[in-house]
Amino acid sequence: MSIYVDIKKSLANFTLQVSLEADHDWVGVLGSSGCGKSMTLKCIAGIEKPDEGVIIINGKTVFDSSKRICLPPQARNAGYLFQTYALFPTMTVRQNLEIVLKNTKGIEKQNRVEQMLVRLSIGALAGRLPAQLSGGQQQRVALARILMMNPQIVMLDEPFSALDNFLRNQIEHELREILADYHGTVLFVSHNRDEVYRNCRRMEILDEGRVVASGSTDELFRNPGSLAAAKLTGCKNIAVAVKIGDRKIHVPSWGIELDTAVSVPDDLQHVGIRAHHIVPGEVGKNSNTFPFLVKPFASTPFSHTEYLTLDFAQTTAMLQPLQREISVNHAISSQMDSQTQYKCYCLPPEDLLFLR
Amino acid sequence: MKKITMFMASAFLFVNVHAATAKTEIIVSAAASLTDAMKELIVAYQKVDSSVKVTPTFGSSGALQKQIEQGAPVDLFISAAPKQMNALEQQGLILSNTRKDILENQVVLIVPKDSKAQVTKFEDLAGAKVKQIALGEPASVPVGQYSEEIFKKLGILDVIKAKSVYAKDVRQVLTYVEMGEVDAGIVYATDAIISTKVTVVATAAPGIHSPIVYPAAIVKASAQPKVAKDFLAWLSSPTASTVFKKYSFVVK
Amino acid sequence: MDWSPLVISLKTSFTATAIAFVLGIIAARLIVGLHGRVKALLDGILILPMVLPPTVVGFFLLLIFGRNSPVGKFLLDLGMRVVFSWEATVIAATVVSFPLVYRTFRGSLEQIDPTLVQAAKTLGLSDVLIFFKIQLPIAWPGAVAGTVLGFARALGEFGATLMVAGNIPGRTQTIPVAIFFAADGGDMAQAKIWVLIIVAISFAMVFAVNLFGRSGHEHLRRH
Numbered sequence: 025m026s027i028y029v030d031i032k033k034s035l036a037n038f039t040l041q042v043s044l045e046a047d048h049d050w051v052g053v054l055g056s057s058g059c060g061k062s063m064t065l066k067c068i069a070g071i072e073k074p075d076e077g078v079i080i081i082n083g084k085t086v087f088d089s090s091k092r093i094c095l096p097p098q099a100r101n102a103g104y105l106f107q108t109y110a111l112f113p114t115m116t117v118r119q120n121l122e123i124v125l126k127n128t129k130g131i132e133k134q135n136r137v138e139q140m141l142v143r144l145s146i147g148a149l150a151g152r153l154p155a156q157l158s159g160g161q162q163q164r165v166a167l168a169r170i171l172m173m174n175p176q177i178v179m180l181d182e183p184f185s186a187l188d189n190f191l192r193n194q195i196e197h198e199l200r201e202i203l204a205d206y207h208g209t210v211l212f213v214s215h216n217r218d219e220v221y222r223n224c225r226r227m228e229i230l231d232e233g234r235v236v237a238s239g240s241t242d243e244l245f246r247n248p249g250s251l252a253a254a255k256l257t258g259c260k261n262i263a264v265a266v267k268i269g270d271r272k273i274h275v276p277s278w279g280i281e282l283d284t285a286v287s288v289p290d291d292l293q294h295v296g297i298r299a300h301h302i303v304p305g306e307v308g309k310n311s312n313t314f315p316f317l318v319k320p321f322a323s324t325p326f327s328h329t330e331y332l333t334l335d336f337a338q339t340t341a342m343l344q345p346l347q348r349e350i351s352v353n354h355a356i357s358s359q360m361d362s363q364t365q366y367k368c369y370c371l372p373p374e375d376l377l378f379l380r
Numbered sequence: 381m382k383k384i385t386m387f388m389a390s391a392f393l394f395v396n397v398h399a400a401t402a403k404t405e406i407i408v409s410a411a412a413s414l415t416d417a418m419k420e421l422i423v424a425y426q427k428v429d430s431s432v433k434v435t436p437t438f439g440s441s442g443a444l445q446k447q448i449e450q451g452a453p454v455d456l457f458i459s460a461a462p463k464q465m466n467a468l469e470q471q472g473l474i475l476s477n478t479r480k481d482i483l484e485n486q487v488v489l490i491v492p493k494d495s496k497a498q499v500t501k502f503e504d505l506a507g508a509k510v511k512q513i514a515l516g517e518p519a520s521v522p523v524g525q526y527s528e529e530i531f532k533k534l535g536i537l538d539v540i541k542a543k544s545v546y547a548k549d550v551r552q553v554l555t556y557v558e559m560g561e562v563d564a565g566i567v568y569a570t571d572a573i574i575s576t577k578v579t580v581v582a583t584a585a586p587g588i589h590s591p592i593v594y595p596a597a598i599v600k601a602s603a604q605p606k607v608a609k610d611f612l613a614w615l616s617s618p619t620a621s622t623v624f625k626k627y628s629f630v631v632k
Numbered sequence: 633m634d635w636s637p638l639v640i641s642l643k644t645s646f647t648a649t650a651i652a653f654v655l656g657i658i659a660a661r662l663i664v665g666l667h668g669r670v671k672a673l674l675d676g677i678l679i680l681p682m683v684l685p686p687t688v689v690g691f692f693l694l695l696i697f698g699r700n701s702p703v704g705k706f707l708l709d710l711g712m713r714v715v716f717s718w719e720a721t722v723i724a725a726t727v728v729s730f731p732l733v734y735r736t737f738r739g740s741l742e743q744i745d746p747t748l749v750q751a752a753k754t755l756g757l758s759d760v761l762i763f764f765k766i767q768l769p770i771a772w773p774g775a776v777a778g779t780v781l782g783f784a785r786a787l788g789e790f791g792a793t794l795m796v797a798g799n800i801p802g803r804t805q806t807i808p809v810a811i812f813f814a815a816d817g818g819d820m821a822q823a824k825i826w827v828l829i830i831v832a833i834s835f836a837m838v839f840a841v842n843l844f845g846r847s848g849h850e851h852l853r854r855h
Contacts, residue, residue: 069750071750071753097753097754098757102754103754104751106750110748110750110751112748112752112765114766114769114770115765123757123761123765126756126757172755173755442816442817445818446818467818512716517799517816519813519816520813520818545716545800546800546801546813548794548813548816559694560699560700561715561716562716
């Protein structure tokens with residue numbers, strides 16, 4: 025285990041209770057703002073102190089409340105990339121790197137700094153001050169600074185939140201390249217599920233201070249398991265569901281009954297279906313197909329969203345609309361127009377998510 | 381119309397009645413050495429004329445002289461030396477015909493009560509055992525002037541200057557000696573007598589300095605010259621004289 | 633004309649400001665690391681000389697260094713007489729200028745982005761290194777501003793100085809004391825000369841610091 029965390033900390037709105045472990049891998053920590061993900065990183069780094077628990081980094085116990093061990097941040101060797109990068113403003117890039125090697129002298133120090141500057145392609149920036157660097161350049165310097173100390177673990181706190189969309193991809197790519205040589209655990213904190221999905225093979229989902237889902241990223245996206253996890257992984261259609269048969273459920277707020285591909289668990293509370301899984305269908309030919317009243321909602325350059333509600337002729341109750349999303353190619357080929365119309369859509373049984 | 385007249389008449393009466401029963405106030409600027417004596421005299425004067433409120437203000441004669449020159453609302457000025465009164469008279473700021481010398485004083489050499497410097501006469505101040513002496517600032521404090529005259533006469537002025545700390549009035553000199561931060565100081569006999577923390581070791585012989593006379597006069601700009609004159613006249617009365625003598629002043 | 637008040641004032645002010653600078657910076661760093669009631673209490677004590685009337689400060693100094701106090705007696709035994717010495721002018725000036733250096737610098741320290749210190753800690757930098765290499769350079773303008781204020785205060789110190797150092801021409805008579813006694817003794821011309829000199833010194837100082845301050849920190853401005 026390169027990192028083992030089991031901590032508890034009382035915060036203003038809830039109690040943070042996180043238990044996670046990782047082994048030399050990129051682990052995503054996904055959660056909405058204020059759910060305690062940054063606080064978890066800070067506890068690992070030693071900047072904040074949990075009320076109780078244990079933190080072990082690469083076999084070294086840095087925190088253990090029962091044994092009254094609490095190493096200062098300086099002794100933990102945990103690299104932390106702050107959202108604002110925290111470069112020292114009165115020092116040049118070179119000085120920012122040099123200061124990490126406070127115990128090294130002369131030639132060796134110069135060499136190591138030069139190597140790092142070359143490795144991260146920031147040699148040309150060596151004499152500049154942080155205020156003279158762009159966001160991406162600052163991130164590279166901040167990472168260089170962290171790597172200078174040969175960290176036992178690297179923690180990225182929402183590394184792309186402050187960046188423009190265009191830069192985001194580029195810098196994400198750069199980050200992966202830079203850290204390709206780093207073989208320790210990388211904890212990647214974000215509220216953006218796409219980033220976590222792209223970069224992390226394993227992930228933890230945090231909601232209100234607790235880990236509500238943990239495991240392989242692929243698996244969690246396919247099968248979130250809980251309401252919170254489903255929401256955080258971007259499922260837009262979630263509703264209360266009741267088991268009415270081994271492979272049948274009733275969803276009151278959508279006004280429909282659905283067939284499922286596998287046996288329905290007894291503790292089923294909600295059902296979910298991802299917006300892009302709803303496809304056109306034919307009543308009678310495909311299961312779970314219904315005539316919906318379609319209201320086009322929003323178009324971005326690359327996707328089209330529709331709201332689907334059951335035909336009012338068949339029911340008088342107030343229903344929650346389903347959201348359907350299609351990428352722009354399909355929109356063109358299906359000849360969408362802005363008028364309300366009736367269409368039959370299918371909720372494929374194999375795409376239904378059982379949620380607790 | 382009638383109502384307004386009634387209102388104004390009663391307001392007028394009220395103000396006048398109030399004014400009639402208010403006390404007349406006079407301000408007396410007196411040299412610092414007169415502090416204790418003057419306070420006791422003012423209390424005594426209350427019994428003589430209770431319609432008058434005498435407000436004293438104390439300081440070095442030089443400082444008080446300047447205040448009057450700058451227009452301070454003083455009615456009666458009592459200086460510890462003729463110099464300051466002369467300056468005011470030259471500028472026409474006092475009523476010359478009211479000027480009179482009311483007191484005399486003596487200059488003494490004092491040391492802290494627990495002093496080990498073995499000072500017994502003025503000449504001893506030049507000796508090595510005396511490291512620091514408190515004197516009044518000669519330019520503004522009369523007792524400082526007299527001290528300088530003494531040292532000049534004894535020919536030790538330069539030696540003394542090197543060891544002197546100058547106070548802004550005679551009471552400050554006294555305080556410095558009481559505190560023990562200086563080895564000796566020169567004050568008036570009247571100051572030494574009120575302190576229990578100092579010992580008088582010598583009195584300046586007559587003739588070694590100019591006579592220490594306290595002139596008093598009414599300030600020309602006084603708003604209450606008659607009241608001030610009455611008070612000044614009373615300062616020469618037997619009752620007042622007893623108080624002055626109690627504080628070791630010599631009454632003229 | 634006797635120029636000793638100028639010499640004494642400059643010697644005293646520079647010495648006092650230098651001491652206040654060192655003490656002020658150290659105190660600010662120490663206090664910033666504290667919390668809650670202890671912090672509030674200590675801070676209150678340290679800025680007290682700034683809010684008390686100078687004569688009250690002088691009174692306390694007399695109490696501490698006077699012949700009758702334990703500290704005073706101890707020093708006298710060592711042959712050091714504080715009251716009415718030149719050193720007393722430095723003590724009085726230091727005590728009143730210290731709070732200005734301390735408070736201004738502390739304000740600058742507290743405005744530093746806390747993540748900078750946190751980052752420095754995670755990178756393994758000791759608290760001492762963080763202070764000298766990161767916090768001090770960033771908060772330097774505050775240190776300079778506080779020191780200038782402190783110097784001006786030290787130069788103009790009168791009440792406490794008079795009480796504990798007295799008026800001894802050539803030894804403790806600083807310019808403000810000279811002005812007071814010149815005016816008191818009626819020598820307005822002399823008083824005016826000293827007033828002009830003090831105004832000239834103070835203005836020159838503030839002007840020089842403004843000039844230096846502006847160009848010194850252009851590089852910290854964001855684009």
